[in-house]
Structure formats: structure tokens, C-alpha cells
Amino acid sequence: MAAPIDFYFDFSSPYGYLAGELIDTLAARYQRSVRWRPILLGVVFKTTGGAPLPSLPLKGDYSRRDFERSARFHDIAYRHPARFPISTVAPARAFYWLDGQDAMAAIHLAKLLFRAYFADGLDISDPETTVAVATQAPLGLSADAVREGMSLPAVKDRVRTEVEQALAIGVFGSPYMVIDGEPFWGADRLDQMERWLARGPW
């Protein structure tokens, strides 16, 4: 089996959420797996000088409209969060804690967290909300285990290291995908990713 696709995203990124709903199906069509790698865009923006889309004049209004229209375009449930963007330290820690034990379960948790924030209106920046999402069926993790896992120094370090590594290879936004060394930025590059997976470089 070919190398997995690296999928960098922030849990507060609408286009990251859309890509997350689509990427596993796309990858599976080409016998690829996906390595989900949450990052903290706030930390990245400090290095790159980037800024959250909604904070930009004119672009902010358009972006809000485009989030919702793009979600409907792909038949994905989307309700723009009341608080946006948010800190995503809590969900990133929960993810990497679980990833250390069961990578597939961590991907499952990532999808639940994305949907909690972008479809169900839950504020996952609150660690207790993140814990509550992780205890839902079918994951059904123990709240105490998640809480404890999120507070482990090794887990906190893992989040930091992941963000540093992402910056080191040039990740500047979300979603950012890498296929065999080739970078693709944005949910609107899934078409080019598909051709790359099907035929390789062009």
C-alpha cells in the first residue's frame, strides 16, 4: 500500500471540516489511508503573519457566505458557530492522546469533534465539551480517561511537536494535504489531489 496522505487541519477551520468529511473516501478510492494531523492555526499564524479569514475586511463577509455555500455544495451539514474562530488546544490534545493508543479511533473522534463544532453548535474550545464529545456513542470513552489523557505532559508535548513539524515543512493554512511530498492547500484542491492519486504528477 502506498504511503498515507498527510492531512493537516485546525479543528476551528471550516474548510478543514469540509475536507475532513471528504478525504477518507477520496483516499480509499486509491487504496490510500489518511494520517489526520490537527495543528493550531493560531500558532502557525504567528509565524506566517496569516489571519483568520473572518477578521479581514470584505474577505470576511465573503468567507462566511462561502463556508455555508461550499458545505451545501458538498451536501455537508453546516451551521456557522456562534463563537468563531476558537482555540483548539483541547480537541487537539484529546486527539493526540487517543492517537497514541488507537489511530482509527482518533480519526473517529476528530470527525465527531468537527461535527460537534460545525453542525451541532458545541464550543469544543471548552475542555469539558471536548470530553463530552469523546464519551458519546459509538466511541464511548471514559470521561476520566480523556480528561487525564489531555493533561499528560507527553500529550501536550506531542501537540507542540506536531505544530513545529508542520511549520517546518511549510504548512501555513488549513486544510493542507501532502501526497508523496506534493502539497495541496484548501478543500478546493481535492480535484487536483484526485488526479494526482489517479495518475501521479502532471
Added chain:
Amino acid sequence: MAAPIDFYFDFSSPYGYLAGELIDTLAARYQRSVRWRPILLGVVFKTTGGAPLPSLPLKGDYSRRDFERSARFHDIAYRHPARFPISTVAPARAFYWLDGQDAMAAIHLAKLLFRAYFADGLDISDPETTVAVATQAPLGLSADAVREGMSLPAVKDRVRTEVEQALAIGVFGSPYMVIDGEPFWGADRLDQMERWLARGPW
């Protein structure tokens, strides 16, 4: 016939060039015409706080790669210009001068100017280069007529007014298209534009 699609772009915008190579064919499939409307992104960025992609850390390197890859993806000739970005006052003036006389000829000129800059390596920020492009077959305009047209106060005013009007409706980047009041930003929204043209809002 339904209202034309408004197509705002800067002659120095790679994604504007790509959209320009594709939009007329797309529009024609749905019995629409396209109103080409060059703007000056430098002026727009002063209002919006935007910046040319290549000037941004990390994003700049990616963008350069993405310009070339996206052009090949659409089978469009692309050679990244040695000077980039450039001032596009000269080509915008030539366009609006000709537009005042013959809208179809102006669109033709716009395509020649885009190709001169993005495929043939000509620096169209130089007014004499823009004039030379306009004199090429099959347009074959008189160099003196183009030179004179570009220097008319009414033409200079038209460029200013177009940029102001674009800002007033929220244009913040290139390409930026409006179909029946619905805005689409980026060459990578042609898929959503196509669905909008085929079925209307979703």
C-alpha cells in the same frame, strides 16, 4: 438572454489569467456572456489590507508551485513571469479605452495581454509593451490610436471608477465573479459557478 457574468480581475493575477482562459466557454454553455472588468489589485489591497501571495511567508512558495500546477491541470500555457507582480495600470487603460468602442475587441485584447504576460514573458506594465500587444494580429490596432486612447482623461477616470465600484460591491481579490448578485472568488470556484448557472441557488 440572462444577465452577463461580471468577471473582475487584475492583469497581474495568475488565477485571474486561468479564469480568463476558462470563463467564456463556461458562460456560453449556459447562454451567458461575460463582462470583463479589469481592476487594480494594488489599490484594492490598500483598502482591504490584502497582500500579493508571493510576499507571504510559506504561502508564497506554495502559491508559485500552485500557479504552475493549476495551469497544467487546466492545460493552459504558463511561464511564471520574471517580474511579478507588476503594476497593471497600462493594460487596464488600454482595455477600457477599447471597451468604450468595441466590447468584444476589448475581451480579445484582455486575453492577448494575459497571454503576453503569463505565457510569453512580456512585461505588460510597460505601456509600450501593452501597445505592441494591441497592434498584433488579429486585433491589429494602430499603435498611435492605442497610445492616444490610454492617455485620455476619460479613460483614466474609467479605470478609477471601475476600481471604486468593485470595492463598493465587496471585490477583494482576483478573480472575483458575480452571477445574478452571487459572488464567487477564485479560479477554484468555477465548479460552484457551473452548478449555479445550471440550477440556480442551492
